Amino acid sequence: MKMTVGHYLPRDSVVHSLDPRVKLFLMAAGIGVSFNLENPASLAVFALSLAFLTRLSRIPAKGISAGLAPFVWLFAITAMLHVFMTPGDPLFIPYATRQGLEGGLRVGCQLVMAIWVSTLTTLTTTPLDTVWALEWYLKPLKYMNVPTDEIALAVMLAIRFIPLLFEETDRVIKAQKARGVDLESGGPVRKVRALIPVLVPLLHSVFRRADDLAVALTLRGYAPGITRTRMKAMRIRFQDMVALALTSAFFAALIFVVEGIDCQEMLFFV
Amino acid sequence: MTGSEDIKTALTLTGVTFSYPRANALAGIDLTVPAGSYCGIVGPNGSGKTTLAFLIAGILRPTTGTLDTHGLRVGLVLSNPANQIVSLVVEEDIAFGPENMGLSGPEINARIDGALKAIHSEHLRKALTSTLSGGQLAKIAYAGQLAMDVDILVLDEGTVMLDPDSRSALLAQIRELNEGLNKTVVHITHRLEDLMASDMVLVMEEGVIRLTATSAIDLADRLSREESPGIEAGPELRYRCLLRALGIDDGDLRQATALLAEHIRASRT
Numbered sequence: 001m002k003m004t005v006g007h008y009l010p011r012d013s014v015v016h017s018l019d020p021r022v023k024l025f026l027m028a029a030g031i032g033v034s035f036n037l038e039n040p041a042s043l044a045v046f047a048l049s050l051a052f053l054t055r056l057s058r059i060p061a062k063g064i065s066a067g068l069a070p071f072v073w074l075f076a077i078t079a080m081l082h083v084f085m086t087p088g089d090p091l092f093i094p095y096a097t098r099q100g101l102e103g104g105l106r107v108g109c110q111l112v113m114a115i116w117v118s119t120l121t122t123l124t125t126t127p128l129d130t131v132w133a134l135e136w137y138l139k140p141l142k143y144m145n146v147p148t149d150e151i152a153l154a155v156m157l158a159i160r161f162i163p164l165l166f167e168e169t170d171r172v173i174k175a176q177k178a179r180g181v182d183l184e185s186g187g188p189v190r191k192v193r194a195l196i197p198v199l200v201p202l203l204h205s206v207f208r209r210a211d212d213l214a215v216a217l218t219l220r221g222y223a224p225g226i227t228r229t230r231m232k233a234m235r236i237r238f239q240d241m242v243a244l245a246l247t248s249a250f251f252a253a254l255i256f257v258v259e260g261i262d263c264q265e266m267l268f269f270v
Numbered sequence: 271m272t273g274s275e276d277i278k279t280a281l282t283l284t285g286v287t288f289s290y291p292r293a294n295a296l297a298g299i300d301l302t303v304p305a306g307s308y309c310g311i312v313g314p315n316g317s318g319k320t321t322l323a324f325l326i327a328g329i330l331r332p333t334t335g336t337l338d339t340h341g342l343r344v345g346l347v348l349s350n351p352a353n354q355i356v357s358l359v360v361e362e363d364i365a366f367g368p369e370n371m372g373l374s375g376p377e378i379n380a381r382i383d384g385a386l387k388a389i390h391s392e393h394l395r396k397a398l399t400s401t402l403s404g405g406q407l408a409k410i411a412y413a414g415q416l417a418m419d420v421d422i423l424v425l426d427e428g429t430v431m432l433d434p435d436s437r438s439a440l441l442a443q444i445r446e447l448n449e450g451l452n453k454t455v456v457h458i459t460h461r462l463e464d465l466m467a468s469d470m471v472l473v474m475e476e477g478v479i480r481l482t483a484t485s486a487i488d489l490a491d492r493l494s495r496e497e498s499p500g501i502e503a504g505p506e507l508r509y510r511c512l513l514r515a516l517g518i519d520d521g522d523l524r525q526a527t528a529l530l531a532e533h534i535r536a537s538r539t
Contacts, residue, residue, distance in 0.1 A: 008358055010396045128362040160358055163400065212353035215329055219346050220356070220414060221370035231365040231378045 007066075007163075009123045015057035016124045019240040020133035026247050027121040033251045034113035042258040043109050049250065050116050057124045067119030068112060075111050079104035131156040132234060150224055157213065165206065172202050280305040280342055280422050280454040281326060286335035287477075288321050295321040297477035298335070303470075305342075305421075306452045308445075310465030310486065312501050313474035319458045322474070323426040326456060342422050342454070345415030349427035351408040355399045360386075360410055363399060367418040378417075385413035388451065389443055405436025409443070416447070422454040423447065429464055437464070462486050462493075463504035473501065487511060487520075 010016070015023075037043045054064055081104075088099030122130070135152035142148050176197050177183065183194050281303035288296040295318045303309045313319050324330040325337055327346035348354055357363040361382050368378040386392045389409045394402070399410065408428065415423060425444070429437045445467045447453045457465060465471055465486040473481035473489065483489035490507035491514070503511075513520040518529045 007400075008398065010359070010398065126362060127358045157356065160356060160399075164352070209353050212348055212350060213356070215324075215346075215348065216354035216356065218329060219327060219354075220367040221418065222366070223370075226370060227372060228369045229372050229374060229378070230369060231362070231375055231382070233375050 007063075007123065008126050009059055009063055011058040011124070013057045013124070014239065015053060015120075017239070018124075018243055019234060019236055020125050020129035021136055021234065022236070022240045022244050023121050023125050024130065024133045024137065026244070027117055029248070029251055030117035031114045033255060034117060035110050036255055037110060037113070037259060038106060039259055040106075042254050043106070043113070045258065046113055046254060047109075047116075050113065050120065054116075054120060057120065059120065059123050063123055064116060064119055067123070068115055071111065071115050075108045078111060079108040082107055127156055127159040129232075130159075132230065136234070147224070149228070153222075161209070161213075164209070168205050168209075169198070169202055172198050172205070175201075278305055279303070279340060280307070281456070282336075282338040282340070283325075284336045286325065286332045286337055288318075288325060288330060289333045295477055296325070296332075299477075299479060301472070301479065303422075303454060303456065305340075305454055306448070307469045308448045308455045308457065308465075308467050310462075310468035310471040311456065311458045311474060312460065312462055312465070312471065312489075313480075314501070317474040318477040319474055320426050323424050323456070323458055326422070326424050339422065343418065343420045344422045344424060345418060345420030346424045346426060347408070347411050347415060347428040349430045351404070351411035351428075354411045354414070355407060358399055360397045360399060360402075360413075361395045363410060364413050364417045367414055371418065381417040381419070382413075385416040388416050388447060389413050403436070405432050405440060408432060408436070408440055412440075412443075412447075420453070422456065424456045424458070426458045427460070428457070429459065429461075441467070460501070461504060462490055462501060463506055466507075487514065491515075 034046060037046055054061070083097070083100040083104045084095045086097050086100030086103050088097035090096070091098055091101065125133075131152045134155060135148055138146070138148040138151065173183065181194065181197050183191070183198070186194070279302055281301065283299050283301040286296055286299040286301075287294070297318075299322065311319055311322065321330065323346060325332055326339070327344050328339075329346070355363050356366050364382045364385055365378050368381045373381065382395065383392070386395055389412055391406070391409050391413065394406060394410070399407065402410065412423070412428075423444075428444075429440055432440060441464055444455060444457070448455045448467065457468070459465065462471070463486070468486055469484070471483045471486055471489045472479050473483075481489065481492065483492060486507060487510050490503040491511045493501060493503050494508065494511055510520040510523075513526050513530060516530065516533060518526050518533065520526050
């Protein structure tokens with residue numbers, strides 16, 4: 001399975017150049033907004049705005065679709081659950097209701113929007129920038145002795161090594177199949193037992209990689225608790241302020257004007 | 271250079287031993303590596319080469335004996351460069367070391383430029399590490415060390431995962447780093463042919479230095495006379511040894527081959 005998480009696409013665009021803290025904040029807000037849109041018109045406007053942002057960031061449509069593809073099953077299951085579990089006017093399919101169909105489509109669209117927002121953020125923000133932004137947001141926890149720097153580095157390394165682990169798993173499965181290991185036939189217990197010849201070499205490889213990585217980190221001068229500097233200075237610029245103001249205004253207009261949600265309801269949601 | 275400019279010795283090991291909980295890896299190493307030299311180390315598996323590399327790089331400490339790097343900064347490149355890359359973007363990966371050193375943003379950028387220039391890979395600055403070939407990843411691993419301004423570069427099988435073309439290109443660049451930037455190179459390998467640029471070649475066996483030669487050809491010549499397990503001289507080195515044995519200068523192989531042909535013709539008549 002190919003995951004788009006962490007697949008940064010370098011482009012020379014205004015979205016790429018925005019401060020990662022602003023992008024992370026807007027991503028969180030965008031996901032929140034997408035789950036609050038009930039009206040088809042507001043969902044359509046939100047989708048159009050995302051399409052505009054995708055175009056502005058020079059990300060090809062297939063980049064976004066690659067991010068959405070692994071979640072198709074989630075959209076399908078969620079929509080189906082709504083279709084068959086929501087009480088209402090019956091449709092021509094047994095147990096399906098009109099209200100369920102509407103709800104399923106709405107929730108499916110909300111999920112697509114939410115994942116579109118997060119995919120767009122990861123495609124336009126380098127993992128290191130994301131980690132720095134995350135670290136900045138976690139700063140208050142430092143005063144509670146939470147090792148935020150170490151957490152941030154662990155996140156960065158996970159982003160870097162998760163695709164490698166997928167590749168490694170694929171390689172081990174192929175190697176074991178070539179040796180005649182049968183991973184497909186038999187009942188669930190047999191299938192789980194058949195995974196042992198995959199898991200053992202995989203764990204061995206993971207530990208070897210982790211060992212190499214620990215050596216590499218030491219060689220690059222990393223030690224827990226050191227004060228690190230940064231190649232790019234993180235500074236909120238005028239364009240970040242504009243992006244923040246415009247996007248916040250857009251989100252507010254969608255929520256309070258098009259959707260008609262009042263402040264009390266929104267506060268309850270938050 | 272982090273030490274004083276007039277340093278003549280980069281590395282001094284005196285009676286260095288190292289033991290893992292269940293095995294002795296090094297049983298007494300005495301070694302002096304001059305600054306700016308290219309030192310090759312060959313030996314079979316389990317002879318203690320990687321342990322020696324880790325000791326020189328400061329990852330491990332000797333059990334007994336002393337190891338002095340004379341205040342010079344040591345970098346190490348392992349056999350699988352993919353495991354040493356920590357970021358998804360080349361410039362961010364190279365910046366990781368200088369950022370840990372607490373350098374300023376402009377200084378870090380200058381280091382990245384310098385390191386990429388040294389390995390002729392300026393065009394890869396914004397590239398994703400996931401899209402690079404094995405050879406390019408190896409170069410980025412070297413750049414990551416160069417950005418930290420290392421004086422001694424230790425390569426532990428640093429070319430083992432590369433195809434022949436990438437390997438020879440990388441070896442040429444390591445030679446450039448050694449000759450052009452005066453970096454001391456300690457190159458550990460199984461392939462004696464990779465050490466053509468070496469000023470000294472050591473053979474390790476069972477945790478000790480068994481043989482010391484002045485060059486890869488010198489060692490290949492000695493190996494042709496005595497058996498040494500785990501060391502492969504390779505066809506090119508054996509050919510050069512043959513040329514030298516016949517008194518033919520092997521500096522230019524094409525010219526030397528023509529002379530050899532002449533030599534064979536003359537011996538037939």
